[in-house]
Amino acid sequence: MSHVPRTRQINHPLLFEQGAPGLSAAALPESDVPAVKRDGVIPKELLADAPPTLAELGELDVVRHYTRLAHRCFSIDANFYPLGSCTMKYNPRINERVAAMPGFAMLHPWQEDEDVQGLLEMLYRLRVWLAEIAGLAEVTLQPAAGAHGEMTGLMIVNAYHRRRGESRPNVVVPDSAHGTNPATCTACGCAQIKIKARDDGRLDLEDLRANVDESTAALMITNPNTVGIFDNQIDRIAEILHAKGAQLYLDGANMNAVLGIVRPGDFGVDVMHYNTHKTFSTPHGGGGPGAGPVAVAEHLRPFLPVPQVVKRDDGTFAWDHDRPQSIGKVRSFFGQIGVLVRAYAYIRANGCDGLKDASEKAVLAANYVAARLKDRYHMPFPPPYAHEFITIPKFGDSKVTETDIAKRLIDHGVHPPTMSWPIHHCLMIEPTETESLASLDHFVSAMLEIADEIENDPQTVRDAPHTTPVGRLDEVGANRKPLVCWRELRTTNGE
């Protein structure tokens, strides 16, 4: 099961240490144009004194070097990856095939609409499907990620209030919100009003009522929320907002729990974003890319970004720029097309029943793992959970921290779960629907073994990981002063 080496690996030589003059990975044909002396062609002061000291290696050496490095990385293709809130599900290979089709991959954004009808039809269908899944009126595909979708959504909300001649500077945000929610408020010039959750993880309606008035632009809520609980008061929450003319914004990062089961538009949401790279697959982590389509209710349609992909009466497709109340463009050209193709392929392959099945299994997997861990790991919120859950491990007087448990999981070939978010000292575990029962059981036994170690041998947990090329790093130092190439430094500095 584990792909992590069982013993520490000796550092492998750098490319610079492996190379030898004359080795080459390129086989270029003889030049069929005459050589030109560089003197006089390029000004002297721009010429280097000597060629760059690049390593010279054969192709196989290069392949082995990078394959070896790749095997040192955690990835969804090699390891169970229960990173809460990120939905690290399997990325079907067919998506990659489709995204790489020349008809999608080789287009230029300035091509005429007539030349790219296939792409436009695909995007049009995707936006209609996403609106249907949301139970909302219309979708823009332009935003490049969830956070960018939040910004787009809040700009739309602000445009709507402005259009009605209202000044609404405040946005209400639960204290368990993802950091991007308050950041979005700031980016859109809104003041953030924090409200607390109750002990069962749901919103305190009294607190909400006390904080919503005619100055409220919107509530930004994640549902299922960031502690893995579906807030079943959501229709009443919507009523409280709508009674004061405020909008309900749904952070759709957790849509993987509810596809085909409930539609945000049906429980009162006015505007939401998707994270297609979470819910509808796409290799992500390490910074992208993603896509953050935004769905809006009927009254917000006029404010969607331009251009919008539309179907004309004659059945052809086009970019519509003529939307006078639009907030404008939020991204160059049309959005992250390659990621949108993957989302299209994923939805198309699964169909309605398949999407619902994926969500039901994601929820089942999370509740199964939680049920098997609950005797040894403290669960601060009562089940049932959505597609992820939070535990605050019982540390006793072991001096073990949540970070130590995460590091120890690496020794079991498991990627660390999300740590210390959204509450202190927690681990947030999201197995996703794509893991087999065997890999869920492997994770559970690793966690139970670690629970035993915390009681009997805490030092082993505190010193983890034990099986990786490097052990416990000074995390701040490793980020601020990364030594990616220490042998190089030593040879050039002579120290």
Ligand SMILES: *Cc1c(COP(=O)(O)O)cnc(C)c1O
């Ligand atoms: C991932 C996430 C975001 C941000 O989405 P990006 O696509 O990473 O910009 C926002 N809110 C929640 C709850 C998330 O999990």
